[in-house]
Amino acid sequence: MAAADDLKFQEFDDAANLLAANPDATTISIDEPVEIPKNQHSHLQEPGREEDDELLGTDDSDKTELLAGQKKSAPFWTFEYYQTFFDVDTYQVLDRIKGSVFPVPGKNFVRLYIRSNPDLYGPFWICATLVFTIAVSGNLSNFFIHLGKPTYHYVPEFRKVSIAATTIYAYAWLVPLALWGFLMWRNTKVMNIVSYSFLEIVCVYGYSLFIYIPTAILWIIPQKVVRWVLVVFSLCLSGSVLVMTFWPAVRDDNRRIAVATVATILLLHALLAVGCLAYFFDAPELDIPAPIIPAHNGTTVVTKSH
Numbered sequence: 001m002a003a004a005d006d007l008k009f010q011e012f013d014d015a016a017n018l019l020a021a022n023p024d025a026t027t028i029s030i031d032e033p034v035e036i037p038k039n040q041h042s043h044l045q046e047p048g049r050e051e052d053d054e055l056l057g058t059d060d061s062d063k064t065e066l067l068a069g070q071k072k073s074a075p076f077w078t079f080e081y082y083q084t085f086f087d088v089d090t091y092q093v094l095d096r097i098k099g100s101v102f103p104v105p106g107k108n109f110v111r112l113y114i115r116s117n118p119d120l121y122g123p124f125w126i127c128a129t130l131v132f133t134i135a136v137s138g139n140l141s142n143f144f145i146h147l148g149k150p151t152y153h154y155v156p157e158f159r160k161v162s163i164a165a166t167t168i169y170a171y172a173w174l175v176p177l178a179l180w181g182f183l184m185w186r187n188t189k190v191m192n193i194v195s196y197s198f199l200e201i202v203c204v205y206g207y208s209l210f211i212y213i214p215t216a217i218l219w220i221i222p223q224k225v226v227r228w229v230l231v232v233f234s235l236c237l238s239g240s241v242l243v244m245t246f247w248p249a250v251r252d253d254n255r256r257i258a259v260a261t262v263a264t265i266l267l268l269h270a271l272l273a274v275g276c277l278a279y280f281f282d283a284p285e286l287d288i289p290a291p292i293i294p295a296h297n298g299t300t301v302v303t304k305s306h
Contacts, residue, residue: 088119096122100207100241109245110200118199123206127168130209133216135161138280141220171272176201190253204245208238219281231273239266
């Protein structure tokens with residue numbers, strides 16, 4: 001039979017000899033997980049960028065979003081899939097509206113309000129309210145401007161509702177879609193550029209339009225100076241929300257491209273406000289004179305124009 005010493009594991013024997021030679025040596029068990037110092041990679045990042053990394057989405061946040069997405073097992077053609085986009089309470093909507101009206105300098109709208117639970121409930125109803133506010137206020141504005149003129153006959157223009165709806169919803173969906181595609185494209189060209197999700201961009205644009213609802217109501221005042229002051233004030237508030245949101249996502253890109261991207265965002269936002277004001281409120285209404293129809297007996301008959 002084999003001796004007892006022959007059945008011993010040589011690895012353990014060698015380890016015992018090493019420990020006897022150096023009692024202060026550190027041993028690691030295979031059952032214990034190896035801890036990596038937290039500051040091992042921290043020196044590779046620039047100071048003050050941790051908050052931006054958390055905002056724009058690091059590997060950890062991407063994994064969190066991926067795991068969160070795996071929980072949605074409903075197919076996209078089912079009602080349960082889209083129900084998650086409207087899973088928001090009144091307090092969250094009011095808080096996000098307040099954040100869009102009173103932006104905090106240096107704070108990002110997505111990180112403070114949207115990233116935890118992006119929704120479509122607020123943007124949808126904000127756009128719907130803005131559509132009817134602009135259409136109704138535009139009709140009332142034209143009525144008050146021409147009130148008292150004998151040649152003007154007021155006729156409600158219901159077509160303005162459809163025009164306002166097409167303009168507002170096209171802006172709230174197509175512009176975020178184009179911006180999301182642009183950020184995804186730049187992400188493949190330049191390192192450290194992380195795009196927002198399409199839902200987050202739609203959410204930001206939807207809530208940024210809320211300031212135009214009270215502005216459209218005040219546009220009824222028939223004073224062009226007051227209207228343009230309101231336009232500039234609304235653009236400063238809503239535009240600052242967009243700049244503080246999307247500048248961190250493009251500032252690591254080429255300087256000219258980053259500035260051009262932010263300038264394009266502000267330009268499109270200004271065109272929406274100025275276009276709505278010019279078309280729905282400042283559009284000249286022509287007074288059509290009453291036509292003169294000659295009668296058979298040589299006299300003329302003046303018909304009232306409507």
